[in-house]
Amino acid sequence: MARGLSLVAGGAVSTRSARAEPRPVPAGAGERWRLPAPSSPTLSELFAAHPRDGGWAGFLLAQLDRSKPLLWVQERMAILESGRIHPPGLPGHELIHVEARDARDALWAMEEGLRCSGLSGVIGEIWGDPRALDFTATRRLAVASERSGVAAFLIRLGGSANLSGARMRWRIGSAPSLLNELDQKAPGLPAWDAELFRARVAPPGRWSIAHDASAFHLVAEPRGRALGEVERLSA
Amino acid sequence: MPNLAVERWAKSSASAPDAPVVLTVEGTHGPVIHAVTKAAAERGARAGARLTDARALDPALVAVAADPEADAALVRRLAKWAGRWSPLVEVDGDGLRLDVSGVAHLFGGEEALVRDIERRFAHFGLTARVAIAPTAAAAWALVHHAPCICDDPEAKLAPLHVSALRLDADTIRTLERLGLKTIGALLGVPRLALARRFRGAEDVVDALDRALGRKPEPLTAVPAEPPPRALVRLEEPATHPEAAGQALERLIPDLVRQLQERHIGARRLSLTGYRVDGSTAVASVATTIASREPKHLARLLADKAAALDPEFGFDAFALTAKWTEELGAAQESLVEEPSGERELARLVDRLTVKLGPRRVRRPRAEESHVPECAFSWVPAVSSLRGGKATKQSTRGDLDCFAPLATTATRPQRLLDRPEAIDVIYATPEGMPRRFVWRRAVHDIARAEGPERIAPEWWRQPSSARLRDYYRVEDGEGRRYWIFREGLAGDGRGGAPNWFIQGLFG
Numbered sequence: 224m225a226r227g228l229s230l231v232a233g234g235a236v237s238t239r240s241a242r243a244e245p246r247p248v249p250a251g252a253g254e255r256w257r258l259p260a261p262s263s264p265t266l267s268e269l270f271a272a273h274p275r276d277g278g279w280a281g282f283l284l285a286q287l288d289r290s291k292p293l294l295w296v297q298e299r300m301a302i303l304e305s306g307r308i309h310p311p312g313l314p315g316h317e318l319i320h321v322e323a324r325d326a327r328d329a330l331w332a333m334e335e336g337l338r339c340s341g342l343s344g345v346i347g348e349i350w351g352d353p354r355a356l357d358f359t360a361t362r363r364l365a366v367a368s369e370r371s372g373v374a375a376f377l378i379r380l381g382g383s384a385n386l387s388g389a390r391m392r393w394r395i396g397s398a399p400s401l402l403n404e405l406d407q408k409a410p411g412l413p414a415w416d417a418e419l420f421r422a423r424v425a426p427p428g429r430w431s432i433a434h435d436a437s438a439f440h441l442v443a444e445p446r447g448r449a450l451g452e453v454e455r456l457s458a
Numbered sequence: 459m460p461n462l463a464v465e466r467w468a469k470s471s472a473s474a475p476d477a478p479v480v481l482t483v484e485g486t487h488g489p490v491i492h493a494v495t496k497a498a499a500e501r502g503a504r505a506g507a508r509l510t511d512a513r514a515l516d517p518a519l520v521a522v523a524a525d526p527e528a529d530a531a532l533v534r535r536l537a538k539w540a541g542r543w544s545p546l547v548e549v550d551g552d553g554l555r556l557d558v559s560g561v562a563h564l565f566g567g568e569e570a571l572v573r574d575i576e577r578r579f580a581h582f583g584l585t586a587r588v589a590i591a592p593t594a595a596a597a598w599a600l601v602h603h604a605p606c607i608c609d610d611p612e613a614k615l616a617p618l619h620v621s622a623l624r625l626d627a628d629t630i631r632t633l634e635r636l637g638l639k640t641i642g643a644l645l646g647v648p649r650l651a652l653a654r655r656f657r658g659a660e661d662v663v664d665a666l667d668r669a670l671g672r673k674p675e676p677l678t679a680v681p682a683e684p685p686p687r688a689l690v691r692l693e694e695p696a697t698h699p700e701a702a703g704q705a706l707e708r709l710i711p712d713l714v715r716q717l718q719e720r721h722i723g724a725r726r727l728s729l730t731g732y733r734v735d736g737s738t739a740v741a742s743v744a745t746t747i748a749s750r751e752p753k754h755l756a757r758l759l760a761d762k763a764a765a766l767d768p769e770f771g772f773d774a775f776a777l778t779a780k781w782t783e784e785l786g787a788a789q790e791s792l793v794e795e796p797s798g799e800r801e802l803a804r805l806v807d808r809l810t811v812k813l814g815p816r817r818v819r820r821p822r823a824e825e826s827h828v829p830e831c832a833f834s835w836v837p838a839v840s841s842l843r844g845g846k847a848t849k850q851s852t853r854g855d856l857d858c859f860a861p862l863a864t865t866a867t868r869p870q871r872l873l874d875r876p877e878a879i880d881v882i883y884a885t886p887e888g889m890p891r892r893f894v895w896r897r898a899v900h901d902i903a904r905a906e907g908p909e910r911i912a913p914e915w916w917r918q919p920s921s922a923r924l925r926d927y928y929r930v931e932d933g934e935g936r937r938y939w940i941f942r943e944g945l946a947g948d949g950r951g952g953a954p955n956w957f958i959q960g961l962f963g
Contacts, residue, residue: 245903245933276936280870281963306871306961310821310833313870319838321809322817332809339805341798397935409906410931
């Protein structure tokens with residue numbers, strides 16, 4: 224095996240039962256939060272908290288570079304289950320969309336994309352736990368991404384956190400959006416529950432965050448206390 | 459085109475039109491006048507005279523070096539352009555010969571055709587003398603001596619000087635000495651006597667026959683440039699599947715060399731395998747921007763080539779660039795880093811070859827308010843073009859959504875087809891309270907709406923119902939885009955139906 228190879232074991236799958244009580248509405252954005260990010264582009268894995276939860280897309284889009292086109296690979300099952308990307312909802316991004324028949328095609332398309340320095344990022348959505356998506360496949364993506372400097376995001380919809388070569392592993396779910404000042408009954412600025420459960424460069428943690436035009440912020444709880452350090456997981 | 463050289467020069471230079479200018483070529487004894495302007499001709503300069511002689515008559519003459527090669531190139535270019543009148547065009551010195559048999563009626567008769575040709579050449583500032591005759595030689599004679607449309611060459615040619623037969627100077631001098639000054643006089647002489655007298659290289663009888671149509675003189679058309687093609691023949695039929703791949707290794711360098719020579723790049727390539735049993739197998743690939751990079755072409759074709767079925771064996775392979783585009787010699791950059799645009803185009807090519815053009819696409823904005831019609835997916839291989847202007851326009855294209863729809867009002871994901879949901883609402887026209895999608899219950903904590911999108915009556919049938927869109931957030935914070943189709947009692951169906959169409963990020 225190559226030097227510097229790290230075996231990253233998976234974390235537990237979070238099985239969040241449906242809440243009877245709706246979660247309280249946060250008051251607003253709290254202190255600024257710095258996204259734990261590696262020094263150079265690499266492969267990040269994002270697990271959607273629920274396959275029909277699109278929250279991860281907002282979290283991902285907030286950290287993408289818009290100067291170059293984006294390659295967005297979607298497996299057929301991912302399209303059927305959680306919809307196709309919607310260009311009017313992604314203004315400012317130049318997109319190339321690939322509809323892959325299965326995970327193997329999707330992984331191949333991602334790897335091809337990662338060899339192309341003309342892209343700002345490659346996003347691949349994989350449904351479930353296909354056999355093609357093993358440690359070797361993710362490791363290949365990570366190496367390709369680091370070699371070309373193109374950020375790669377592997378989105379796992381309804382998958383379990385198995386063995387992976389990804390440098391950052393997130394679990395992202397939607398959180399109640401911030402208070403809408405203009406209309407209290409309407410959803411406001413989107414917020415997410417982000418859990419970093421494996422990372423090379425940063426300690427794991429769990430945060431409730433929102434993103435306004437310029438930066439990520441921690442979400443202030445109704446009482447005014449910021450979520451964050453308190454709920455940090457032990458690695 | 460009698461004044462081609464001068465007229466081409468006049469167009470390319472900025473001097474006064476009435477300047478006495480002569481174009482000269484180098485002769486054995488100093489410069490010889492090749493062509494003269496009108497003003498120079500009035501001062502005694504003639505084509506064919508020596509420049510010194512002409513200067514003796516008028517020292518004010520301005521001499522400019524002629525460029526016969528550029529003149530010839532212009533004639534060749536015009537020959538292609540003259541294809542608008544006839545499919546068969548031949549370059550003949552500084553003139554063009556068009557086969558107009560069966561063509562004239564398309565332009566309203568022969569007179570109209572002649573007028574059209576003269577008018578269009580006049581647009582370029584070129585003088586064209588036009589004649590139509592049953593034979594090419596007769597047409598040449600008439601063009602140079604008496605432009606007209608003639609049906610009977612014998613009658614029209616008879617009064618013309620013998621030089622109209624395109625004989626060389628010595629023969630003409632001999633004929634003049636014999637007193638045979640016109641073609642009519644020549645026709646009066648018995649053929650046998652003529653043939654015996656002029657037995658040399660310049661056959662007078664032959665020239666006469668060609669002019670009068672007694673001997674055929676076929677036109678040689680300007681060659682249409684065939685598409686670049688490389689061919690490899692095998693000594694023995696190859697039945698193993700790698701044969702095509704191995705043939706490619708020899709075909710691609712050959713084709714790339716041809717592309718380089720012609721300064722073009724391939725947009726569509728096809729590899730044809732010729733089987734021994736008289737059938738062929740074809741594999742085609744397309745590229746996003748013109749390319750003649752051997753490695754790239756090889757990568758594109760490799761998979762397709764391997765998939766060709768040899769059956770009884772291939773005995774030849776041909777690689778043809780069916781669609782080509784101009785491609786100058788370009789250096790990517792001094793350092794190793796290749797340019798983004800080109801890299802991107804290659805990526806699209808590779809993805810398209812493997813997955814198919816319908817699976818590699820990019821969005822294009824459409825003029826519609828209905829969400830699923832507001833954009834369309836077009837194959838990236840046909841929409842992505844190299845060059846900055848296109849890049850900006852595609853981005854501008856999408857940004858025209860911006861005033862209408864932002865990330866806040868339009869979802870990041872759209873279901874291919876809106877899915878029916880069961881909704882519980884407080885009042886029929888009021889806010890939804892709870893919905894069931896794919897057997898999961900979502901309690902709506904907050905909702906915003908409605909955003910009413912009316913059917914496009916100019917496009918949709920009259921039974922289409924309006925849509926009231928709501929952005930809703932359930933108890934967990936997941937945000938969805940749902941809509942109610944129709945209103946109770948709008949006369950376009952029963953109770954309104956609810957659908958879910960999008961997911962917000």
